[in-house]
Amino acid sequence: MSAPTVVRAVDTNLGELWPLVWQSTYETLYIVAIALVLGGIIGMALGMSLYVTRPAGLVPSRTVNVILNVLVNFFRPIPFVILIAALQPLARVVVGIGIGNRAIIFAITLAAAFGISRIVEQNLVTVEPGVIEAARAMGASRTRIIRTVLIPEALGPLILGYTFAFVAIIDMSAIAGVIGGGGLGNFALQYGYRQFDTVVTWTAVLIIVAIVQVVQFAGNRLARRVLRR
């Protein structure tokens, strides 16, 4: 006869951790929002530059194009955990501190900018070259073409691209804990994983999933409205 298996109620500290859950959710949203806005703007500028400096682009420049490509290709393959560590010295110079939320926002912003630059470039390539030629034929300046033709014509796919980037940024933010940053990822690792508290881990996971779902849904809807299909 074997000993009776003891089924215990799951042992969890979730009850007393709720304030931390909300605090972490707020921190994640805060980190991600700032990184998305800053990384989004820098990524747009980079991606636009990659696109317009192509050989048949609006401002063709082999030199600039090659330099930008090398730069983007240099940073993109670096695993994010390592990039955080590698960027620490630079973070100290730029944001004044190498650890915590400010440093993590800095690292995510850079990583996101390089990722988004490729998304932007890819979406701009889908804009019909003839439309750009038509705008040139009407005497539009290059900056006007960027503002009134390129971005509006690629807006649908751009929205979907940024939505994708948002999810990727959430993913990156989960690792913030390695340099003392906060957020749901850090919370899940510290209070869930290290305490063997699966309920806490999954609570964080579900909140992240919920955030991603809401943003993806909103992004899809917005893109559909812009694309009219």
Add this chain to the structure above:
Amino acid sequence: MPLVELRDVTKVFPAASRHGSPVRAIDGVDLDVEAGDVYGIVGYSGAGKSTLIRLVNALETATSGSIRVDGTEITGLSERRLQHVRRGIGMIFQQFNLLRSRTVYGNVIYPLQVAGVGKDEAHARVAELLQFVGLAEKAHTYTDQLSGGQKQRVGIARALATSPKLLLADESTSALDPETTQEVLALLRRVNEELGITIMVITHEMEVVKSIADKVAVMEGGRIVERGAVFDVFSDPQAQVTRRFVSTIVDDLPDDEALARLRARHPGRFVRLAFRDPAVRQADVYAELVRRGVVFELVHGGIEDIGGRTFGNLTLALDGADADVDDALTAIRSRIDARELA
């Protein structure tokens, strides 16, 4: 002074690859387009016609030579000055190139916004243009819901927005079915006749040239190999490439295969008569044949009407005594071109 004046213009594109050689797309072209002309430029793909038209509004810059548009030398102008020049030249495209993110109204107002025209004035101008092209009720439709013909009408309205003196049409009907093509050509004719706008039409369709152009230039290998009034070029093409183009819509000589078939059916000698001179009546020519006892049948050819003038290329099978036929041909040749087919 011509509205558009090209002098010894060349355009060389750099080699596409390291091992390629530079491409001489335009090779020493002179061209005068007078105000009010509808000037057709014909050629096969790669002949340079697309590049040529893009030199006129400086979408491409010439490698050498002089290009004057409405009295302004445009070679060597700064990008900013060129933008200003382009605002005075309309352009329409094979693929229409409308902005999908904007409605019909948004597309037509675009060049006015670029030119810095005030809101009220621009609004009134768009309404007027949409009326002119017959799309007033489609103003707030997005362009992907329009038919090809409607899209090109939007393209035309957009190209006319800034009241240009010159309209460049780049294969503007090549993506359209025959009926819609006629509709768009009719609109272009109105643009020329009612608004007095000079039009340069790039095409590989002779039907388009025949239908709206007064003058035509034929391009091959970056050069203009033949040019003139449409009637003259169509009725008496000189260059090989011109003959091939003209033969797509004008029946001239039967080809070898057709000739063999005709010979099997019809006895006698085959002669191609070319009627060009309106003073020479067909009846008089036929009377010469009848008078000499030559029996004839019309076996091939056609009659073309271009800009109200008519010409005919008619191949006849002449049956009769050789001497009589020779006499008849001598008599006929004093009036028209008669060529015996071997």
